[in-house]
Amino acid sequence: ATVSMLVDYDTNIQDESKEANLERATSLIAKIPTIVAYWDRIRKDLPVIEPSKDLGHAANFLYMLTGKKPDPDIAKDFDICLVLHAEHSFNASTFAAREVASTRAHMYASIAAAIGALSGELHGGANVKVMLALKEIGSIDNVEGWVKAKFDAGERVMGMGHAVYKTDDPRAKVLREMSKRLAIKLNVSWYEMTKKLEDISKDEMMKRKGVEIFANVDLYSASVYYMMGINLELNTPIFAIARIAGWTAHVIEEKFAEAQPKPMLYRPAATYVGRYCGPMGCEYTPISKRKD
CATH class of the missing domain: 1.10.230.10 (Cytochrome P450-Terp, domain 2)
Incomplete structure (x- = not known):
């Protein structure tokens, strides 16, 4: 929901140039950790902590989360974790992002779709x-x-x-x-x-x-x-913090036809394999005979 709301702060949303999308990608990579850290502190009735100009991407997230500058070794390890989770081919959330991007929806819609897919227990968590x-x-x-x-x-x-x-x-x-x-x-x-x-x-x-x-x-x-002292509830949001780099890269590739000769709308085929009526069966009961 927060990613969708960011559309309102993009004063150049009609610009679908590659440069504008690269700027959006960079902005999302920077904003998502801040949003997660702020959300975690607000729900605990703690004051939010603004990012420090003296810290890198990974260290800043840990700092905004705890209010303390992290141990350099911990910060380095967390940075490695983000790199390891940044991209992993056509998993469910990446496919969701690319499918939405294939319709030529804006970057925020694609990333919101990816996060929605990640929220499922068979993917994130x-x-x-x-x-x-x-x-x-x-x-x-x-x-x-x-x-x-x-x-x-x-x-x-x-x-x-x-x-x-x-x-x-x-x-x-x-x-x-x-x-x-x-x-x-x-x-x-x-x-x-x-x-x-x-x-x-x-x-x-x-x-x-x-x-x-x-x-x-x-x-x-x-x-x-x-x-590292990270609450379990933050594990899936941290996955998103890392994977946002991969998602946005995929969206840009999809939008600008770098993966195929020309832009193409995703339209997977479905093969009908036989009659299926679900657990309730196929028999139709007229409204007048249905139980309340």
Whole structure:
């Protein structure tokens, strides 16, 4: 909703030149972290903190969130997290952004669509579920029993497996080492619990189904953000803070036909595969015979 409202502050909204869209992209990349930080503080009845000219993009967000200039190492790690989440091909939110852009709607409409797609639990929010699982497990001694119970129940272990990667997610490799480093620095067990969850999940998948499964980007980003002192409710907004760079780049590419010879409206085809009446069945009941 906030992104949609930004249209009212764009005095040049009718200008659809590439230069104007690049300016909008830069503006959105700068504004979204400020909006998220302000929202978090306002809902806690805390005064908002304006960004500091002395800090970079990542460090400024942490500063606006807490009111304290972050540890340089934490700020550097958070910057790496933003880079790792900035772009990842045609995922659901990126497709939503490009589809809206293909209609030649303005940049804000495309980004609002992307954020809407990200809000779904199958796209954004997975690392929140990972951290909630770790907190539910409680200690490293409980990991194995918890994972096996999930497999017994046919339930998914969040943070494991990916729709595209059938090998190690390269982003997870970086976050795994970051989680380990932060856990040592803070003397907490979140990394050890996460690593054991990963190892047991891989073992169980191989034993039960004979296939390999690997950690995805959400498994270790969960503990990384938590150890940085970031509230779980902010994990998905932080995803948007990072991905705004990728979304806006995709929108610009789509708008200016750099991905195809000429502008083209997205119009996916649908194949009818047979009669379907839903859970209520196909029988029609006249209004006069329907129950109140």
